[in-house]
Amino acid sequence: SRPVSSPPTRRKAASRTAPDQTPESEPSSKGKAPSAAAAAAMESVEALVAHIQGLSGSADELAQLHGLLKQADGDALRAHSAGLLPFLSHLHPGAHSLGYLYLLDSFVSSSANLRAHAGGDLLVTVADFLTSCSADQIRMAPDKFLNVCRVLKNEVMQLNAPIRGIAPLRAAVRKIQTSSEQLTPLHAEYLMLCLLAKQYKAGLSVLEDDIFEVDQPKDLFLYCYYGAMIYIGLKKFRKALELLHNAVTAPMSSLNAITVEAYKKYVLVSLIQSGQVPSFPKYTSSTAQRNLKNHTQIYVDLSTCYGTGSYSDLETFIQSNAEAFQTDNNFGLVKQVLSSMYKRNIQRLTQTYLTLSLEDIASSVQLNTPKEAEMHVLRMIEDGEIHATINQKDGMVSFNEDPEQYKSSEMVEHIDSSIQRLMALSKKLTSIDQNISCDHAFLMKVSSSDLQMYFSFLPLCCPLLFSNKCE
């Protein structure tokens, strides 16, 4: 690291700039001669830069640097933020992440700067920073980091090129997370970009991690909603349902628009997945239980109509409410609900019949011709939704039992890995439970008689926990 020099003059500053930048480029871009104050400000910035370069080594140095940066933050940096950009080239985004971040954040906080550099290399600079910055350093100033990311997102949206933001933001999410179980505000932004760019698989990498820590409930709602939309795009309805379920049943004291939209999709995906909408579990907040249905009346009506099992009724209902569904951007999902009704009816037939003629299938499922019935059955066989064979000569379909015998080695592996996963989860649950029972606030709230009851019921409620302990 270079030694700290005495307050440099203009020329010295110029000698340390990169070869492709001349001293004249700075003031000339302003169009007027710098005032004395500006010169002094530039000098302090240079001092700052020097500090950054010098103090980015160990943790102690970083702490000191952080203090200095916080002092400089405010007038010193913001007032002359326009001039900060060139200084960034002195710094290495990986080694000097903290300082880089402060300068960058100052720069992008001014919309004038952004407009001036719109479409230029700014995007590349920010993207590079995000991908190569050091996680430890930027975690010391999370607010600023998030601000920079948000600016990036806004820029790519303005440029109508959301795909450019995907890679940097994905890196950013990983860097700012303290653990893979933590939800950051970036998750929602990232998922939104993936949705807009239709890069659903990219969203998966972030969605696959389970989230257990949430700092801001608001982040959760958006995360769940966008995540569910990505899963819906990939037709993984079960996982979509999990996320939507979390959004709908999260504790909340007042209803928010995201939850209302999430509930609408929840109804539709439930119908596709299992043919009915489950009632609210008892841990749902009372706000949600009382008010959600009022805001989503046509969806509730849709699910009642679905429950009657009549395809034509459902079709008429959808047609008459098509506009409402379109405004909610749910029409595609609604059409999937409609086609799922045939599937459900055919699946019900497999439970009752061993063989059935195509004509009978067509009439009981309300299709028009046996040919259509054949097509539907064929498609379902291909998708693996039912096990059957079609005998075209007789016009008969034989329904077979599920051929899975649970004897193959893949199945054994699958069962084994499930068991491991669940045991890990169970251990986690035990440890959290132990933490809570040692918590001061908890113990204060629980009177001694309740405590006795609590501990005596514990073995009954959590047999899995205790069986783990006995292993």
Added chain:
Amino acid sequence: MDVDCEVSAAAAAAVTNGLGGGEQAAAAPVSADQLDVEAYAAQYSGRTRVARLLFIAERCGVEAIQLEALRMAHDEARAREDTVLYLDAVLKINSRLGPRYRHDQAWVDSVNRRAEQRKEKLETELNGYRTNLIKESIRMGYNDIGDFFYAHGHLSEAFKSYIRTRDYCTTSKHIVQMCMHVILVSIELGQFAHVTNYVSKAEQTPDTLDAVIVAKLRAAAGLANLETKKYKLAARKFLETGPELGSNYSEVIAPQDVAVYGALCALASFDRSELKSKVIDNINFRNFLELVPEVRELVNDFYASRYGSCLEHLEKLKPNLLLDIHLREHLGTLYNDIRHKAIIQYTLPFISVDLNTMASAFKSSVSMLEKELAALITENKIQARIDSHNKILYARHADQRNATFQRALQTGNEFERDIKAMLLRANLIKHDFNQKNWPGQRKMNL
């Protein structure tokens, strides 16, 4: 009910067309023609006789029987001086029976006048007793007023009067008497919740009750259960009714009715072992069943798996049963239940059943039978699958091993999903809790 017995279907249609009047199906040999109105009415006494006759007149399709019933109702009402029922009967007769059965306003007025006078007399007496504060007389006073109202068809006033005696009952005999009165009026009013209430009140009296009264209470309880659609309980109550009932409760129910109601409810709701122990081997109930040999036959047929003949008997009885004031609404459900039970029991012992044989045993067509079976399978009452191509029903024994694996994996998945959601929620609540306690602390805010 979709039993293909053409004859009975037409008869049933004829009967249910009740208010239609003259146009009945000509081919209805097994129909209400067989109902001997006089004999039927002779089983009952009191107000229920008139009520039942009016009911028959209303529901029966055959004009001859209608008029016969109305005539008897009219005479009875006139004899009892019950103006409410009399007016009802006259309205329905509609001058069809000749001059004697026309609306006689003069008679109505004179009856009403006499009734008014009697009422005033009773009320003054009662007031006298009340000022004297003699409990027993007050009680008897209220009873008399209740009886008076009941006789003249003012049921709700009768009900109120009887209820009032409650405060003045001193012995358990009084209480039982009050309960019996209230039960009677409640049955007529159709308020069966009260009936159940007062039956239990009466049964709870500390003194042992007379056997006849016990039997009456059981029959009343059974009736209440029947009307509130609790068929299994109704069956139990009817089966527990002792033969001491005889014709002692003719103002409510006849012993033949006990047999019919009890048997039908039992068939519809009991399983085989209960049927055997409580109905067939029940010595007390045998006395009742002797009164209605057809019903006895059909119970035996059901137990012996002669379902075809059992269902035939049921169909034969149907038109007359539809004229029964208490049974009518429930007949459809009961018959359906019995038929379903028969089908389920038929298929139980077999691995495979040829639908053609079964259809002939149940006297129905194969396609109708197939539909019924499909419905029962969907409701999970039969564990089987239909081979529609060859028209065979195969019993299906679930593969326990596979089912267990499936369930285990599913439970694991659900556990995982629920626990993860729960941990997330716990974290959210903790965060909320933290924020409430330390408002100064801010986390990552955008």
